[in-house]
Amino acid sequence: MLDQLGNGLLLGIIISVASVALSLLYGVTRIVNFAHGEIIALGAIATLFFSSPLDYRVLFLDKFSPLGLNFVISCILAVLVCGLFGGLLEVFLFRPLRKNDVGNIAVLVVTIGLSILVRHLYLLFATGKVQNFPLELQRRQTYLFFDMTPRNLNVLIIGIIVMIIFGLLLTYTRLGKAMRAVRDSGELSSVSGINSDNIILITWISSSMLAGLAGIFQATINDVRWNMGFLILLLIFAGTVLGGIGTSFGAMVGGLLIGIMVQVSVGLPFMEGHTEAKNAVALGIMILILLFRPQGIFGKKERIS
Amino acid sequence: MSNNLISVDNLKKSFGGLKAVDVQELSFKKGELTSIIGPNGAGKTTFFDLISGFQSADSGEVSLKGKNISNTQPYKIARMGMVRTFQLTKVFDRMTVMENLLFSGSNINNDSFLKSILKLNSQKLYESNLKDKANQIMSDLNIGHMADSYARELSGGQKKLLELARSIINEPEILLLDEPLAGVNPKLAEDILSLITKLSDTGITILMVEHNIEAVMKISERIVVLAEGSLIADGVPNEIRTDTNVIEAYLGKADE
Amino acid sequence: MTSAKISFRLIFSLFVTAFSIYLVFLLNPDGAPRILLNLLTFAGIYGLSAIGLNVHFGWTGLLNFGHASFMGVGAYVTLLLMPHAAGREGEVTTTGLPFFAALILGIGAAALFGLLLGLPAIRLRGDYLAIVTIAAAEIFRLLVRDLESITGGVYGIINYTDNFQKYRPLFIDNFSENLGFSPSQAWVCLAAWVSIFITVLLLKRLSDSPWGRALRAVREDEDAVRAMGKNAVWLKLQSFMLGAGIAGLSGVLLAFNYGSLETTVFIPLLTFYVWAIMILGGVGTITGPIFGSIIFWVIISETDRLAYLLFENANGQQLAGVRFLLVGVLIMFLMIFRPSGLLGKKEELLLDVK
Numbered sequence: 082m083l084d085q086l087g088n089g090l091l092l093g094i095i096i097s098v099a100s101v102a103l104s105l106l107y108g109v110t111r112i113v114n115f116a117h118g119e120i121i122a123l124g125a126i127a128t129l130f131f132s133s134p135l136d137y138r139v140l141f142l143d144k145f146s147p148l149g150l151n152f153v154i155s156c157i158l159a160v161l162v163c164g165l166f167g168g169l170l171e172v173f174l175f176r177p178l179r180k181n182d183v184g185n186i187a188v189l190v191v192t193i194g195l196s197i198l199v200r201h202l203y204l205l206f207a208t209g210k211v212q213n214f215p216l217e218l219q220r221r222q223t224y225l226f227f228d229m230t231p232r233n234l235n236v237l238i239i240g241i242i243v244m245i246i247f248g249l250l251l252t253y254t255r256l257g258k259a260m261r262a263v264r265d266s267g268e269l270s271s272v273s274g275i276n277s278d279n280i281i282l283i284t285w286i287s288s289s290m291l292a293g294l295a296g297i298f299q300a301t302i303n304d305v306r307w308n309m310g311f312l313i314l315l316l317i318f319a320g321t322v323l324g325g326i327g328t329s330f331g332a333m334v335g336g337l338l339i340g341i342m343v344q345v346s347v348g349l350p351f352m353e354g355h356t357e358a359k360n361a362v363a364l365g366i367m368i369l370i371l372l373f374r375p376q377g378i379f380g381k382k383e384r385i386s
Numbered sequence: 387m388s389n390n391l392i393s394v395d396n397l398k399k400s401f402g403g404l405k406a407v408d409v410q411e412l413s414f415k416k417g418e419l420t421s422i423i424g425p426n427g428a429g430k431t432t433f434f435d436l437i438s439g440f441q442s443a444d445s446g447e448v449s450l451k452g453k454n455i456s457n458t459q460p461y462k463i464a465r466m467g468m469v470r471t472f473q474l475t476k477v478f479d480r481m482t483v484m485e486n487l488l489f490s491g492s493n494i495n496n497d498s499f500l501k502s503i504l505k506l507n508s509q510k511l512y513e514s515n516l517k518d519k520a521n522q523i524m525s526d527l528n529i530g531h532m533a534d535s536y537a538r539e540l541s542g543g544q545k546k547l548l549e550l551a552r553s554i555i556n557e558p559e560i561l562l563l564d565e566p567l568a569g570v571n572p573k574l575a576e577d578i579l580s581l582i583t584k585l586s587d588t589g590i591t592i593l594m595v596e597h598n599i600e601a602v603m604k605i606s607e608r609i610v611v612l613a614e615g616s617l618i619a620d621g622v623p624n625e626i627r628t629d630t631n632v633i634e635a636y637l638g639k640a641d642e
Numbered sequence: 643m644t645s646a647k648i649s650f651r652l653i654f655s656l657f658v659t660a661f662s663i664y665l666v667f668l669l670n671p672d673g674a675p676r677i678l679l680n681l682l683t684f685a686g687i688y689g690l691s692a693i694g695l696n697v698h699f700g701w702t703g704l705l706n707f708g709h710a711s712f713m714g715v716g717a718y719v720t721l722l723l724m725p726h727a728a729g730r731e732g733e734v735t736t737t738g739l740p741f742f743a744a745l746i747l748g749i750g751a752a753a754l755f756g757l758l759l760g761l762p763a764i765r766l767r768g769d770y771l772a773i774v775t776i777a778a779a780e781i782f783r784l785l786v787r788d789l790e791s792i793t794g795g796v797y798g799i800i801n802y803t804d805n806f807q808k809y810r811p812l813f814i815d816n817f818s819e820n821l822g823f824s825p826s827q828a829w830v831c832l833a834a835w836v837s838i839f840i841t842v843l844l845l846k847r848l849s850d851s852p853w854g855r856a857l858r859a860v861r862e863d864e865d866a867v868r869a870m871g872k873n874a875v876w877l878k879l880q881s882f883m884l885g886a887g888i889a890g891l892s893g894v895l896l897a898f899n900y901g902s903l904e905t906t907v908f909i910p911l912l913t914f915y916v917w918a919i920m921i922l923g924g925v926g927t928i929t930g931p932i933f934g935s936i937i938f939w940v941i942i943s944e945t946d947r948l949a950y951l952l953f954e955n956a957n958g959q960q961l962a963g964v965r966f967l968l969v970g971v972l973i974m975f976l977m978i979f980r981p982s983g984l985l986g987k988k989e990e991l992l993l994d995v996k
Contacts, residue, residue: 190977194969194975319777368774478863485858494871
């Protein structure tokens with residue numbers, strides 16, 4: 082079981098970062114964003130596009146060639162692209178819907194449509210092939226009591242640092258406080274002095290940037306696939322719910338726990354020969370949490386029924 | 387005990403650290419028209435929620451007709467003859483006024499899947515009687531012309547009337563009215579008040595939460611005052627008017 | 643006033659549907675009947691499923707995103723109860739129930755699964771219920787995929803169609819031969835549309851009934867339903883069972899249309915397809931999904947041609963992607979510009995709930 086701990090931590094950090102992003106967006110806008118996975122995939126696909134060598138001809142129906150940039154710069158650009166994408170979604174799609182008083186459920190269905198649309202755009206342009214970042218292969222090493230490659234260890238560390246910084250920003254900056262105020266009260270009008278449209282816009286941008294980062298993590302650890310975001314979306318929901326919807330710290334811990342549980346459950350005795358069902362374990366836990374402790378591990382008690 | 391229709395014994399409910407309701411002993415007799423008043427946040431609506439089963443108490447007991455109904459499902463309490471309305475009017479928005487009443491008047495037996503799919507004659511007969519009854523009530527309440535409108539198209543006051551109509555179609559023994567006059571224009575408020583008095587005269591036991599003190603003083607037979615969840619006064623209107631505790635509670639609120 | 647409006651919408655929907663069928667002939671000078679049969683078979687099956695979903699969402703307001711699992715339970719239970727072959731080795735099971743007995747048990751199992759999935763609805767509202775139902779449906783799919791010894795896992799189930807095809811009347815064969823159809827698909831198609839006909843009659847009876855009225859009341863305000871002495875939980879569970887049973891039937895038909903059954907059929911995208919059809923036809927209507935489904939499948943089946951024009955060097959998977967992409971656009975477009983769909987009443991628009 083312990084040999085899976087390293088894998089669990091890695092899956093956990095992906096889900097964790099993505100859950101923090103989802104949770105923040107839900108907290109501020111009350112949107113259950115089914116297209117969250119597509120923003121994650123965008124992070125990975127954009128990085129692939131920026132960093133692949135110029136002669137890499139798999140992408141984009143041979144119509145465009147990759148840019149062949151330095152990998153780190155590619156990652157930074159990709160995160161910015163995700164932020165831009167999120168901002169555009171808010172300005173051109175979700176803000177008009179909000180102004181027209183479209184209900185939450187209708188918006189949820191819109192995000193489903195958006196997810197299907199964007200995901201298949203990726204299929205068209207990034208092909209259905211499984212692809213990898215242009216990085217050399219590395220051997221696993223043992224750190225403390227888990228195994229992973231040095232690169233994946235870096236991913237883990239970067240992920241933790243990013244979340245700490247994000248937590249600090251949310252706690253100590255004026256904007257972060259405003260976001261949390263909106264999230265905790267559920268009332269946009271509760272914040273005076275800051276334009277609520279701007280708060281939502283910045284929430285979309287930062288949530289999307291975090292999601293894009295999660296996508297880069299996922300692609301570095303595993304690979305790039307057009308539907309990679311949708312495959313992990315339900316686990317992200319599970320992480321968010323487990324930690325307590327609307328709490329960033331909860332989403333962070335919940336995401337890590339879900340990742341570890343998914344991977345470690347492979348080693349459980351009754352799971353022998355049933356590795357396919359590992360995600361089912363996490364989803365089952367999520368359902369039980371929603372039914373019996375809907376506020377999650379860290380959430381405040383709130384009536385959701 | 388015997389002529390107490392509802393009694394409350396040591397009923398407690400708090401949210402977080404905040405005490406919402408803490409009532410030692412309180413009972414209501416058959417046929418009484420009682421108003422429950424108190425400053426905002428006094429726990430009036432929570433008190434209603436507790437006795438109608440919409441929230442469960444932390445401790446204590448509520449009994450209806452001598453039966454303990456703590457932790458009983460709201461619908462079961464309603465079937466025992468105690469029907470409530472809500473502070474924020476709850477009508478079935480996207481159903482017509484007529485449908486609102488038919489649904490409320492129809493008993494569960496009539497609602498059954500099997501009967502509905504077989505369309506038995508007994509159900510048809512039941513429905514046509516129900517329709518007559520609904521028409522009667524609508525014309526009594528002056529909303530007959532709205533029968534085929536969707537409930538969402540009604541004005542705030544008309545919704546209050548509809549909710550009231552819905553509550554009385556099954557001839558309940560006890561009616562809990564949560565702010566029946568809130569947001570209603572003065573003319574309609576008059577009508578609702580006289581309707582409540584009329585209902586009370588037919589022997590229905592009525593409990594009413596209401597902020598309009600003037601109206602409360604005018605029609606209540608008894609007034610119960612809550613403040614910060616506790617009972618601070620209980621008596622006929624004239625006693626309450628001069629009760630120092632009550633005046634203090636209200637003045638204290640004005641002080642804020 | 644409303645009845646005139648409704649009949650206008652009905653005529654308009656009929657017109658659009660007829661036009662889209664005409665389009666099939668226009669775009670396919672050769673082999674239009676065969677394409678049309680394929681399209682109408684899928685339209686019938688998905689339309690039936692959407693009718694079931696409408697009982698959940700349109701009538702009762704339950705945000706069910708696990709619809710694919712109801713179809714899956716119906717299909718798997720029915721097939722496994724009949725003679726079939728399953729798994730990597732194609733292990734043959736020769737004994738089993740006759741088709742109709744298995745079908746009834748399959749539908750019953752789907753309804754029971756509906757009851758199970760409905761339990762969370764006792765406690766959860768709107769978006770939370772959506773997440774739980776989609777997760778539960780994924781758990782179902784993952785378990786079916788994993789229990790290879792029973793369900794055939796990723797290798798699926800084969801050799802079961804005879805159980806149903808042996809009831810095929812002779813006139814189908816004669817008729818199909820003349821038009822160049824596959825007679826077995828024609829038989830499935832007929833079964834799907836007969837199922838729709840019966841289901842619609844059934845639901846028409848129920849929608850005006852006190853039971854249907856009670857479901858709509860639950861959709862509007864559960865607390866008020868309780869305050870009127872009605873058991874809202876039981877009503878929701880009944881709704882879940884009825885809709886799931888209908889979906890189960892459609893799942894069985896889908897299995898017979900494919901000829902072999904795999905778990906990948908029941909991915910969440912199937913649920914989203916059915917949602918798109920329901921919204922297109924009109925949430926809360928009974929016959930809306932029928933029109934919605936036909937139009938939907940005309941769009942789906944004619945996009946391949948469009949995709950070829952747009953992307954000359956795309957592969958098969960990508961071409962299929964174009965139709966999914968279009969489904970996404972359709973869902974968004976409808977939600978934003980015409981949430982009441984073809985037949986839905988604006989006054990009863992359900993999707994604007996806060």
